[in-house]
Amino acid sequence: MDVAIITVGDEILAGDTTNTNAAWLAEEIADRGSRVRRILTVPDDRSVIAARVREWSAAFDAVLVTGGLGGTPDDVTMEAVADALDRPLVVDGDERERLVEKAREFREENPELAAEYDLDLDFDAAASLPEGARPLATDAGWVPGCVAGNVYVFPGFPDEMRAMFDLAAEEFVGDAVSETVWTPTPEGALGPVLDGVDERFDVAVGSYPGKGERPGRLKVTGTDSDEVAAAVAWIEGELDTVDAPPGE
Numbered sequence: 001m002d003v004a005i006i007t008v009g010d011e012i013l014a015g016d017t018t019n020t021n022a023a024w025l026a027e028e029i030a031d032r033g034s035r036v037r038r039i040l041t042v043p044d045d046r047s048v049i050a051a052r053v054r055e056w057s058a059a060f061d062a063v064l065v066t067g068g069l070g071g072t073p074d075d076v077t078m079e080a081v082a083d084a085l086d087r088p089l090v091v092d093g094d095e096r097e098r099l100v101e102k103a104r105e106f107r108e109e110n111p112e113l114a115a116e117y118d119l120d121l122d123f124d125a126a127a128s129l130p131e132g133a134r135p136l137a138t139d140a141g142w143v144p145g146c147v148a149g150n151v152y153v154f155p156g157f158p159d160e161m162r163a164m165f166d167l168a169a170e171e172f173v174g175d176a177v178s179e180t181v182w183t184p185t186p187e188g189a190l191g192p193v194l195d196g197v198d199e200r201f202d203v204a205v206g207s208y209p210g211k212g213e214r215p216g217r218l219k220v221t222g223t224d225s226d227e228v229a230a231a232v233a234w235i236e237g238e239l240d241t242v243d244a245p246p247g248e
Contacts, residue, residue: 004037005038010043049068078128088130091124092129129146133148136167138167139163141157179228180220186209
């Protein structure tokens with residue numbers, strides 16, 4: 001699968017929050033044999049989100065959107081996804097019941113907090129999803145995410161996002177395989193080897209420079225494990241290589 005990731009949030013664009021979600025999702029998707037082709041951060045702007053989701057849902061096998069779910073005025077992601085797919089927002093009855101029960105349990109278990117904050121929850125809004133969407137809900141968070149067509153909508157809080165991704169993780173299993181070659185050779189001297197791999201093998205090679213005493217690495221990716229192995233063997237015959245650093 002070719003996948004695009006969109007993270008939503010003014011706080012990310014302002015530098016107030018580090019975008020760890022995109023990096024985590026990209027690694028998880030790559031580990032399952034699919035490929036991330038685009039990563040973009042957009043503001044909490046309904047029209048901007050909708051335009052990008054509409055474009056990328058047509059261009060890629062899947063689009064993952066994270067952030068902008070909740071009960072505050074700037075949480076517009078679900079509405080934007082509905083706009084992008086030309087679907088109305090409808091209340092999911094099962095999700096509404098789940099949220100009502102979850103709120104009841106919270107009030108019973110935390111009476112002092114419920115009294116202090118006078119929780120007034122809009123269950124219809126929280127349970128509204130694009131028509132026909134499959135809800136994604138976990139105990140880690142409040143509002144549901146969903147799968148609508150090839151668009152996956154997750155919350156922005158990392159713990160909630162990761163728990164929700166687990167519900168759909170197997171849908172990103174693909175046929176891409178990769179191997180890594182570690183080398184002390186400076187990145188600037190790798191040109192002939194990278195050109196040689198490109199001429200000889202049907203693989204893609206990512207070059208990542210070393211830092212300090214940490215060696216650089218070449219990540220070889222393809223859809224044929226034998227082709228990837230052959231490319232790695234050829235690279236190892238052309239370069240000085242070293243063992244992977246501890247922890248890799």
